[in-house]
Amino acid sequence: TIAYLNGEFVPLEQARISPLDRGFLFGDGIYEVIPSYAGKMVGFSQHMARFAKGLAAIEIDYKIDRDEWQTLVQRLIDDNREALGDNIGVYLHVSRGADTRRYHAYPEGVTPTVFGFAFALSAPVKADRHAHPGASVSLAEDLRWERCHIKSTALLGNVMHFQQSVKEGNAETLLYNHQGEITEASSSNVFIIKDGKAFTPPLDNQLLPGITRMLVLECLKIAGIEVSEEVITVGELLSADEVWITSSGKEILPIVKVGDNQIGDGKVGEIWEKVFSVYSEQKFV
Ligand code: PDD
Numbered sequence: 001t002i003a004y005l006n007g008e009f010v011p012l013e014q015a016r017i018s019p020l021d022r023g024f025l026f027g028d029g030i031y032e033v034i035p036s037y038a039g040k041m042v043g044f045s046q047h048m049a050r051f052a053k054g055l056a057a058i059e060i061d062y063k064i065d066r067d068e069w070q071t072l073v074q075r076l077i078d079d080n081r082e083a084l085g086d087n088i089g090v091y092l093h094v095s096r097g098a099d100t101r102r103y104h105a106y107p108e109g110v111t112p113t114v115f116g117f118a119f120a121l122s123a124p125v126k127a128d129r130h131a132h133p134g135a136s137v138s139l140a141e142d143l144r145w146e147r148c149h150i151k152s153t154a155l156l157g158n159v160m161h162f163q164q165s166v167k168e169g170n171a172e173t174l175l176y177n178h179q180g181e182i183t184e185a186s187s188s189n190v191f192i193i194k195d196g197k198a199f200t201p202p203l204d205n206q207l208l209p210g211i212t213r214m215l216v217l218e219c220l221k222i223a224g225i226e227v228s229e230e231v232i233t234v235g236e237l238l239s240a241d242e243v244w245i246t247s248s249g250k251e252i253l254p255i256v257k258v259g260d261n262q263i264g265d266g267k268v269g270e271i272w273e274k275v276f277s278v279y280s281e282q283k284f285v
Contacts (some may be wrong), residue, residue: 001080004072004116009079012117021113022074023095025102027154029113030054031093035121035248036077041156042248042283043211044070050209054151055094062094062112072116080118087121089249093153095220101267121249127250127277129268134256135171137245138164142206144181161186172245174237174258177206182232188247189213192240193271198227199236212246224269240254242269251283252276 003012022028032051035042045066046225073090080088094163097110125132144157165173165186172185182190184207191200191213198220203209218225237243241264243255252275254268 001083001118002031003118004075004076004114006114009075015115015117017115018080018112020098020100020102021095022097022099022110023093023113025151026096026104027152027156028058029093029095029153030058030060030151030251031091031153033248034073034090034092035251035275036088036090037124037284039074039081040284041073041090043078043215044073046211046214050151050211051092051094057097057150058152059106060094060096060112062114072205076116076118084118084120087123088118089121090116090118092116095153107245113251124251124280127273127280128151129270132254132268132272134254134266134268135245136169136257137185137243137255137259138168138170138173140164140173142176142177144175146205148183148207149203149209151208151240158186166280171253171255174245176234180234182234182237183207184210185245188245188250188253190237191216191244191246191252192232192237193242193269194236194240196271198225198271198275199232200227200229201232202229210246210248212248212251215283216244216246216252216275216279219275219282222282223275223278226274238263240264242272244272 001012002213003015005015032047035049039195048066076090077088093115096115097112099107099110161173174185175183189210238261243263245253256263256266
């Protein structure tokens with residue numbers, strides 16, 4: 001496949017960076033993952049806005065020119081469709097760059113490393129609850145840092161939490177803070193449905209402001225379902241009628257089991273079907 005590195009399109013296997021890159025040594029960088037289906041991107045402007053915010057938060061002086069990025073991302077999609085198929089995720093990454101001193105402070109005068117590549121996403125599922133078995137997830141205390149709103153490339157905390165779900169044969173790990181409040185999952189946001197109403201944790205430093213989360217909030221409104229951004233306790237999660245997790249790669253994944261607890265009647269819910277069908281129509285708008 002074709003990748004992008006520091007101003008050039010190159011075959012991915014030929015892309016090379018310095019081992020002194022601070023993205024490699026410190027996880028000192030910001031990334032995005034933008035989904036696309038049949039050549040069309042989902043939430044591009046929102047992804048770019050979050051990208052720019054993340055870079056500003058860690059003081060990497062790299063200006064995101066929206067139109068240039070759009071051309072670049074579209075080319076990564078178009079030029080890789082033959083190799084990867086119709087469902088493509090584009091990974092974009094800006095790290096602080098290479099510095100010989102290995103000194104923790106932000107160095108002066110280094111050039112950020114800019115990298116992008118494309119990978120295959122799984123095909124979107126049908127908005128049919130009877131055709132979807134639902135997924136199971138693990139549950140764990142959130143042991144990451146307190147800046148989870150920054151989409152940092154330093155993902156070891158997330159990786160370790162995700163690995164728990166792999167060991168337990170589950171699709172993801174849902175996380176709660178020390179007050180027993182659900183924050184998000186290791187690479188997804190969380191929604192619950194209770195008595196016909198939708199809830200998702202409010203945005204703060206404990207979770208990533210997911211683009212899919214933002215789109216799903218709009219779809220809930222379009223579907224006429226009342227939604228509230230408020231604290232969800234572990235108890236409320238376990239007694240919910242439906243649980244969903246959302247991300248750029250998963251879209252809206254219905255969850256029917258959390259740890260050993262069945263959610264609702266153990267089947268994918270009606271509201272998921274309704275909202276996911278709205279999402280499937282609205283996602284390119
Ligand atoms: N993960 N929370 C975390 C910790 C995430 O890493 C992600 C995305 C999300 C969902 O955000 P969005 O809807 O913008 O994809 C929430 C990406 C896809 C990843 O790391 O691969």
